Every structure is written in structure tokens, then in C-alpha cells.
Amino acid sequence: MNHDDHFENKLQSLTRELRRPDATAQWKEEILARALREAATAKVRVLPPRWLMGAWAGAWAAVLVLKVAVPQPSIQPASSPFTVTSAAKPEPTTETLLAYNRRLTLNIDLP
Amino acid sequence: MPLTHPELERLYDAHASGLFHYLATFTKNEADARDLLQDVFIKLARLDELDALQNEKAFVFRLAHNIAIDWLRRRKVRWDSEERLIKELEGGQQHASDPDTTALSAHFATAMQSLPDEQRTIAQLKLWDGLTFEEIAHTQNIPLNTAASRYRYAIDKLRTLLRPIYEELT
Numbered sequence: 001m002n003h004d005d006h007f008e009n010k011l012q013s014l015t016r017e018l019r020r021p022d023a024t025a026q027w028k029e030e031i032l033a034r035a036l037r038e039a040a041t042a043k044v045r046v047l048p049p050r051w052l053m054g055a056w057a058g059a060w061a062a063v064l065v066l067k068v069a070v071p072q073p074s075i076q077p078a079s080s081p082f083t084v085t086s087a088a089k090p091e092p093t094t095e096t097l098l099a100y101n102r103r104l105t106l107n108i109d110l111p
Numbered sequence: 112m113p114l115t116h117p118e119l120e121r122l123y124d125a126h127a128s129g130l131f132h133y134l135a136t137f138t139k140n141e142a143d144a145r146d147l148l149q150d151v152f153i154k155l156a157r158l159d160e161l162d163a164l165q166n167e168k169a170f171v172f173r174l175a176h177n178i179a180i181d182w183l184r185r186r187k188v189r190w191d192s193e194e195r196l197i198k199e200l201e202g203g204q205q206h207a208s209d210p211d212t213t214a215l216s217a218h219f220a221t222a223m224q225s226l227p228d229e230q231r232t233i234a235q236l237k238l239w240d241g242l243t244f245e246e247i248a249h250t251q252n253i254p255l256n257t258a259a260s261r262y263r264y265a266i267d268k269l270r271t272l273l274r275p276i277y278e279e280l281t
Binding site: 007008011012014023024027031032035039040 | 113114116119120123127128131132141145148149152153155156157212215216219238239266269270277
């Protein structure tokens with residue numbers, strides 16, 4: 001076991017002897033600047049993803065186009081006499097029709 | 112509130128070198144390792160606070176490990192290519208003080224190449240970056256025993272490979 005420890009210690013000492021090529025110091029400013037910039041951008045960003053905004057805008061455009069292109073059914077104003085009459089006038093009863101018929105018959109001058 | 116520039120700079124000074132070499136064991140080239148190092152620091156910059164972390168070193172290495180694994184999944188990197196840089200990284204420039212140590216260092220670097228990736232990354236974290244088994248287990252999201260056993264396999268293999276020259280020199 002001591003032999004193992006000695007071997008491992010030797011390996012660790014070799015790692016200290018071996019200097020690995022290391023350019024990280026040269027990249028430091030650039031990496032930190034970009035990291036901080038992107039972190040700030042992520043915090044400020046409140047808009048949804050671009051594809052979602054595009055789909056949303058497209059949907060609204062389609063709604064507007066359809067609204068303009070498709071003819072609307074003509075709607076009578078609520079104050080139209082026809083509408084009011086047809087909507088409010090009750091169905092004539094049999095007695096009413098017979099009375100009306102009698103009046104017509106009486107008013108007509110038959111030859 | 113994201114980390115300030117001085118906080119991020121301290122993290123960089125403390126860990127960038129180790130993180131870069133750890134990432135390079137995955138990417139096997141400097142450019143990709145640098146890009147991943149950038150990603151690590153972008154994520155670190157977005158952290159709200161660092162004080163709550165129990166183990167900063169294990170945290171940043173785990174973050175780097177996860178980024179490297181994601182990168183591997185995207186790239187499906189060819190493990191058998193671009194070995195040049197990793198040899199440089201692990202072999203390093205020879206700064207040993209005497210010829211014997213220089214020779215042993217060269218053999219050590221070559222022996223590291225022969226380790227399976229799962230053992231080499233753990234050997235690197237332990238020998239170069241000084242992480243404990245607990246920290247390595249946390250970094251790689253593996254059980255503590257697995258981290259220890261992989262390290263033990265790595266050391267056994269290094270011992271076998273280096274024994275001739277090691278016994279000759281000691």
C-alpha cells in the first residue's frame with residue numbers, strides 16, 4: 001500500500017513538473033466580457049421567441065384578410081319596421097282570419 | 112442578480128485552466144474546448160448567487176462536464192481522431208528539472224493516452240486538479256465507489272505501463 005502511495009505521489013509530482021499548454025489567460029478578457037454581455041442580454045430580454053412572434057403575427061394577418069375578403073351577411077337594423085313587425089307580430093288565430101275574411105267579403109261589391 | 116465582473120474574474124482565475132484541460136479531454140481540440148469554456152462562463156455569469164454553493168470547485172467542474180456531454184451528443188465526435196492536442200495537453204511542455212524526470216514524464220503522458228476515457232478523465236481530475244473522490248463523483252454524476260474504482264483501475268494500468276522505467280529510475 002505504501003508502494004501504491006509512493007507511486008501516486010510520484011505521479012502527482014510529475015503533474016506539477018509538466019506544464020500544460022494553457023492559453024486561458026490570453027482568452028480571459030474576451031471570455032469574461034462575452035459571458036457578462038450574454039448574461040445581461042438574457043436578463044433584459046422580455047420578448048417571446050422570434051418564431052412565436054412570427055406565428056402570432058401571421059395568425060392575426062390571416063384574421064384581418066379573412067375579415068376583409070369574406071362578405072358579411074346583411075343585417076337589418078334593429079329599428080327596421082319589417083324586422084320588428086315580423087319578429088313581434090303574433091301569428092293570427094283562426095277566429096281572426098275568419099273575421100277578416102268576413103270583412104273583406106262584406107266590402108266587396110259583387111255583381 | 113447575476114454575478115459581477117470581479118466575482119466572475121475570481122472564478123476564472125481559480126478554475127479556467129483546469130476546466131479547459133478537462134474539456135479538452137472530451138473535445139480533443141483546443142478550439143472546441145475554448146468554445147465550451149466560454150459556455151461554462153456564460154452559464155456561471157447567469158447564476159444569481161454563488162455563496163449558496165457548498166463546493167464551488169465540484170460545481171464548476173460538474174457544469175463543465177454536463178456541457179461537454181451535451182457537446183458530445185451533438186457532435187458525435189470521433190474519438191480516434193485529433194489526438195495531437197490531447198497529447199500536448201497531457202504531455203505538456205517538458206519542464207522537468209532533470210533528465211530522469213523528463214523521461215518518466217514523457218512515458219507518463221503516453222500512458223495517460225492509453226487509458227479509457229472514463230478512467231483518464233478521473234485520473235486527470237484527481238492528479239492534476241486535485242479533486243476528491245466526492246467531488247469527482249459529483250462532477251461526473253456517478254457513485255462515489257465508481258469514481259474510486261475507476262481511479263484505481265487507472266492507477267493500476269499506469270503502474271503496469273510505467274513500472275519498467277519507474278523501477279529503473281527509483
